[in-house]
Amino acid sequence: MAAPSLALQSLTLSHFRSHKRTVLETDGRPVAIYGANGAGKTNILEAISMLSPGRGLRGAKVDELVRSQEAVGWKVSGVLQSLSQVHEVETSFDGTGSRKVLIDEKTASQAALGRIGRVVWLVPVMDRLWVEGADGRRRFLDRMAMSFHPSHAEASLTYEKAMRERNRMLKDGVRDPSWYSAVEAQMAKAGAVIHKNRLEALEMLAAAQEQADTAFPAAECALVHAEGIEMPASDEDLAMAFADSRPRDLMAGRTLVGPHRADLEAVYSAKGVAARKCSTGEQKALLVSLILANGRALAAEFGAPPIYLLDEVAAHLDADRRAALYDEICALGAQAWMTGTGPELFEDLGDRAMRLDVTEHAGVSSVAVV
Ligand SMILES: Nc1ncnc2c1ncn2[C@@H]1O[C@H](COP(=O)(O)OP(=O)(O)O)[C@@H](O)[C@H]1O
Ligand SMILES: [Mg+2]
Structure with missing residues (x-):
């Protein structure tokens, strides 16, 4: 499968909710994220949603995203492949004012993020x-x-x-x-x-x-x-x-x-x-x-499907529809970030997706590539 033309090639979360420092490299395939309740899966999706205009997939205020244990602000950054271009994108909150956006190390508006990237999500509250x-x-x-x-x-x-x-x-x-x-x-x-x-x-x-x-x-x-x-x-x-x-x-x-x-x-x-x-x-x-x-x-x-954030997407979908969803995402060539409680929910994806195992110890999430 060719790498999707709109995708995060890497992602770093700093002091973002339960993630003290999480660094991820992707390989072009959809990303299946699993782990127990409260492990920090949705927080990863929320971090990605902050790389688009607005308040992200929880509609949270900027200061709620600060890791409460340190309370020093937060930062989400990544390398975004956008059609034929590659951009360094970063958004952060330093404890005061609103969140800041940098594109290729230059200050930019949230709207500018929306022009180079497109992010669409489904979250359980939308059920x-x-x-x-x-x-x-x-x-x-x-x-x-x-x-x-x-x-x-x-x-x-x-x-x-x-x-x-x-x-x-x-x-x-x-x-x-x-x-x-x-x-x-x-x-x-x-x-x-x-x-x-x-x-x-x-x-x-x-x-x-x-x-x-x-x-x-x-x-x-x-x-x-x-x-x-x-x-x-x-x-x-x-x-x-x-x-x-x-x-x-x-x-x-x-x-x-x-x-x-x-x-x-x-x-x-x-x-x-x-x-x-x-x-x-x-x-x-x-x-x-x-x-x-x-x-x-x-x-x-636009030339590419959006980056999808599909939180707990397998819930309420029967096995056939779940398999169909995976097939369609792969056929579209979209970078979909999907969460679920266990790896069995992503079995139908086979090697068409990369897998991340998220765990939490003492209030800190860690992510392992499986
Ligand atoms: N601002 C914050 N600082 C530190 N931890 C947080 C913050 N907000 C949420 N959390 C923690 O993140 C965890 C929930 O993460 P989440 O990604 O929603 O879990 P899940 O893996 O179930 O999707 C909870 O343990 C919660 O206490
Ligand atoms: Mg969740």
Whole structure:
């Protein structure tokens, strides 16, 4: 198998949660990580997720990631193969402020990480994605949208910052329309970009699912607005919706319309059943189906599938689906980092994956290449 064109060739964790110093070299194959509960497996995946924009796969605050025993900040670094280029990437937190990013030893933005690398994950809390609140579904969709359009991260940040400002005015009971127009214009502009990126992502996912020969069930997805109203899509529609919504928003003390109220609906196509009504295993299979479609579409668009972080991925997948997942990851040529409690979960991978055994002693994780 040729080495994937988007992959971490090496990874170093320093003072990152349970990892005091962990240094890993990869060989291009997917990485199967096993060990007991609490050994430090998910922490490795979380460290990799910090090499992409945002708060990583646990949504943690930067200071939570500091190894509590030393409390001296943390650092994650690696060598990233990105298409035909190789970059040194590093992100760290020194105890104050926000996390810093270095690409090839130069200070860079988090968004810049998103342009050279694409990281997509599935974690156990997402097992309840289809039955819980819209937040998780939006984040899941936004992660995929960001993999296609790295600028999605910037649009989201701009939108959220402007919305915080507007919400402050609403809470303070500001009524003068002239105070709102600038901030609403900003929200409308960024919001339209967010909406467009999400729709494009859904289109690409739909096409990638349609063309695929896969063991995973296709999910038919739609973007809807939380309140059952039509999703305001363009700059103008959004600006108008914000202005119209002001009286209601003043009562609520927050913004009730816009892309932050969008929800992702999915239907198990072949059965015509809403994802939230499917069995736990089916719900998981739909998520896997979407991220694999994401990978195929990205391979065509960007030139490589994303780096996958699949935490406890074998849970809820029966043996056939698990084997199918491994086959599809290998066929895609994606660097997937997968965790599970024991090596038996990865047996079907044979020598198609490298294996890491993670153990914990006295609060320190160690990793052995098996
Ligand atoms: N900030 C931290 N400092 C030190 N240890 C931490 C920190 N955060 C979590 N841990 C430890 O990491 C371990 C959990 O690691 P995790 O990777 O989630 O385990 P698993 O192997 O089950 O996925 C726990 O033992 C926890 O106490
Ligand atoms: Mg875990």
